Amino acid sequence: MTQTLVSWNDTPTKEAILTFVAAVTDESGPRYVPPADRVATFDNDGTLWCEKPAYIQLLFAIQRLRQMGTEDPGLLEKPAFRAAATGDMGYFADLYANDVPALIQTIYDSHAGMDQDEFERLAGEFLAEAAHPRFGVPYRQCIYQPMVELLTYLQDSGFKVFIASAGGMSFMRTVSEEIYGVPRENVIGSNITFQVERRDGELVLLRRPGLVEPLDDGPGKPVNIELHIGRPPVLAAGNSNGDIEMLELAEASRRPFLSLLLHHDDAEREYAYDAGAEKALQLAEARGWTVISMRADFDWVFAF
């Protein structure tokens, strides 16, 4: 086990994870969970990769809106296009504070109309080329090394590891296998809908405006987990209020469970913020969920 979770400090948090995994994989023990039920679900933004100064997918959408506004200046009449063109991040911050569904709609609609292959190409390019404003590396490298090790450790321990994020399912899937080792089919997220068209007799999937219901956030997470997996997780990890219902779902699994909440308390190496996680942090204390302190529990934050 010396190679397990090497970027974690030897703290009670690491101990809690190791103890839980040892218990649910011990066939002769009272807390054994058979492999079929050994489901783990992870939020992505702020849990596996950095979500500050803004959601990565929002920055991708803004890039696209800016480009569309350049090609068709008539679009600049609309506030989202104008904000993107002028670099007015306050507009998007207000939307985030006051109307998350509208923000998400804006993000998804920015890449509607194109076919799915084209979207994947653009998303893959953005994640590999655009650089994080503070860390100076491509966004696809802004992933928490200890959490990636946790994903691998769970897979090696017979867990079926899924991502369940409010972020875009197709967006995450363009890199999930390479950066996390999580196959596309194990990525659940919010998404635009599709429609089938035929071009020269060949079937093509077009991205259509409008979101698949429900949005994969808050109470939508258990619904989408049931629709995609058909089983509750026994291990769930998140970092914000939008993850509360998923963490509760693990608790309601009638199995031994571990609910993990990553606390961003490391301004030096990443960011320190409780905004958007206040209620989750309170509940973690009340329910005895395990809080991961980035500052205390992570030996390394990023691989770079």
Add this chain to the structure above:
Amino acid sequence: MTQTLVSWNDTPTKEAILTFVAAVTDESGPRYVPPADRVATFDNDGTLWCEKPAYIQLLFAIQRLRQMGTEDPGLLEKPAFRAAATGDMGYFADLYANDVPALIQTIYDSHAGMDQDEFERLAGEFLAEAAHPRFGVPYRQCIYQPMVELLTYLQDSGFKVFIASAGGMSFMRTVSEEIYGVPRENVIGSNITFQVERRDGELVLLRRPGLVEPLDDGPGKPVNIELHIGRPPVLAAGNSNGDIEMLELAEASRRPFLSLLLHHDDAEREYAYDAGAEKALQLAEARGWTVISMRADFDWVFAF
């Protein structure tokens, strides 16, 4: 390979399957498909289990409507409840012929309102206890042995095997692991929506009237395959017009592909019917898809 596909006759169909699998798993060959992309999708009703004299899930719904009508006779004002109570199968046959979405809505709404655990219990009991009118065995045994062998053979060959059916996702999942060896999370289907509730502080998933869009039939299959898997299949198998778009999706995968259409031409051992498959059979001939003849290609049909 002597234990492979033992319930299949040694016909060109079996040969086509063996040749395809050998080619896509040959790392040094020109038709190699890496395991990550080696996705197979199977329809269920009429492809893996018997769909005559009626869809199994329809019979399950009728049983429920009958029971609800007994408990609350006021419901018998509604045609679906009256037809269920009087055993008027013609009513449901008409609905099937003229308005499949309405039929499916009737099926799903029959089990709305209850929590998901209760639904799974009822479905599991029905599939284990109610007997097929002609074969006299529980419905969960009315599965095509050669097709089950094909699922296993593909899994053993490194394929990720999924079910993609217009039938109910939760309904199939109650038995998919036991009867097909296909884990719950690999079952895609049509489904009712859910909502999260709290009972005594514990999170519960309630089945809510209304279907998740799109219905997993016809053009809805590629959409749901993209949403659940994020990759097109390289092998797809169906038996009816509702499977056409899924078979086309395999053809559009830009990979070596095999599209299989099971033809019900065996009145003696199962049923013989082209109704609902006319267009699919035409297309199979035009496109060169492989047609499985139940009569000629299956040595055994059922395990019983």
